[in-house]
Amino acid sequence: MAQRSRPAGSRRVQVLVLCFLAHVATGVELSVNNHNDDFTLITSLGSLISLSCLAQNSSQPEELLWYRGDSRVDLKDGNKENVSNICISPVSESDNGVAFTCRLVRDQAVQVSVLLDVRFPPSAGEDESIQIEEGKDVTLICNAKSNPQGQTTWYKNNAILTLKDHYQVYHTSEVFQLSITEVQESDNGTYTCEVKSSCGDSSKNFHLIVEDRKPVIPIEAIIAAAVVVALTVLFGIVAQKEKIFKVKMEREAAGHEALHGE
Ligand SMILES: *[C@@H]1O[C@H](CO)[C@@H](O)[C@H](O)[C@H]1NC(C)=O
Numbered sequence: 576m577a578q579r580s581r582p583a584g585s586r587r588v589q590v591l592v593l594c595f596l597a598h599v600a601t602g603v604e605l606s607v608n609n610h611n612d613d614f615t616l617i618t619s620l621g622s623l624i625s626l627s628c629l630a631q632n633s634s635q636p637e638e639l640l641w642y643r644g645d646s647r648v649d650l651k652d653g654n655k656e657n658v659s660n661i662c663i664s665p666v667s668e669s670d671n672g673v674a675f676t677c678r679l680v681r682d683q684a685v686q687v688s689v690l691l692d693v694r695f696p697p698s699a700g701e702d703e704s705i706q707i708e709e710g711k712d713v714t715l716i717c718n719a720k721s722n723p724q725g726q727t728t729w730y731k732n733n734a735i736l737t738l739k740d741h742y743q744v745y746h747t748s749e750v751f752q753l754s755i756t757e758v759q760e761s762d763n764g765t766y767t768c769e770v771k772s773s774c775g776d777s778s779k780n781f782h783l784i785v786e787d788r789k790p791v792i793p794i795e796a797i798i799a800a801a802v803v804v805a806l807t808v809l810f811g812i813v814a815q816k817e818k819i820f821k822v823k824m825e826r827e828a829a830g831h832e833a834l835h836g837e
């Protein structure tokens with residue numbers, strides 16, 4: 576009676592009971608590299624990891640599945656029944672924090688996950704040379720990625736950078752950057768970002784060369800203007816000459832006529 580009055584609740588109970596029964600019924604235990612429970616595997620960049628999933632205590636052949644995160648891993652036919660091995664080689668930065676999960680096809684609730692913790696040292700980046708005009712803004716960017724995460728410091732000419740009003744430091748797990756607004760002559764120098772982690776250190780130099788403000792009127796415009804003026808004057812002279820020449824010719828012609836007239 577009570578069940579009939581709460582059908583949704585009773586259905587849920589039935590589902591739970593069925594799940595429980597399925598577990599009991601399969602009685603199968605999975606293990607990955609001899610772990611029956613989820614575990615974290617610490618590894619380093621470029622290494623090779625072999626994961627072996629084993630179905631134990633089954634009375635029948637058991638098909639296995641592997642997932643990388645949410646996507647199925649393609650397995651060869653002979654690599655699915657009772658035992659399934661996958662190899663991750665070489666381990667890359669993108670494998671960090673990714674879970675590899677082995678599941679039973681018959682009951683996908685039966686699973687064991689391996690979380691990869693890929694250790695890698697920081698790599699701040701190649702040195703840079705930056706020429707910047709006084710008064711402009713500039714941002715110096717370093718790659719701050721490392722696992723475990725590193726300690727970061729900015730230096731100017733090998734001394735720890737004293738933050739000024741027009742300096743802004745921005746720091747995430749991905750980048751470490753310094754922004755300078757309205758660069759001044761005194762900002763000229765070598766800036767170094769340093770990332771220190773237990774797996775190694777890395778630093779990157781920025782040679783910031785502050786240049787004088789450029790004149791407001793560009794030199795090209797001055798040259799163009801000068802050329803225009805020169806040409807105008809030249810044409811003016813030529814025109815003038817032609818006029819003088821014409822007058823001279825007319826005068827000479829008149830002279831001739833006068834001569835003939837005599
Ligand atoms: C596997 O089966 C054996 C014998 O049938 C039993 O003693 C053991 O507890 C089972 N192990 C698991 C993990 O179910």
Ligand SMILES: *[C@@H]1O[C@H](CO)[C@@H](O)[C@H](O)[C@H]1NC(C)=O
Nearest residue numbers: 633634635636637656657658
């Ligand atoms: C998998 O295990 C089952 C039950 O123990 C067995 O009958 C079957 O032959 C095994 N398959 C392989 C490929 O080992």
Ligand SMILES: *[C@@H]1O[C@H](CO)[C@@H](O)[C@H](O)[C@H]1NC(C)=O
Nearest residue numbers: 763764765781782783784785
């Ligand atoms: C500006 O900084 C650069 C890079 O560190 C350096 O080579 C140069 O000598 C500096 N110039 C002046 C005027 O300080």
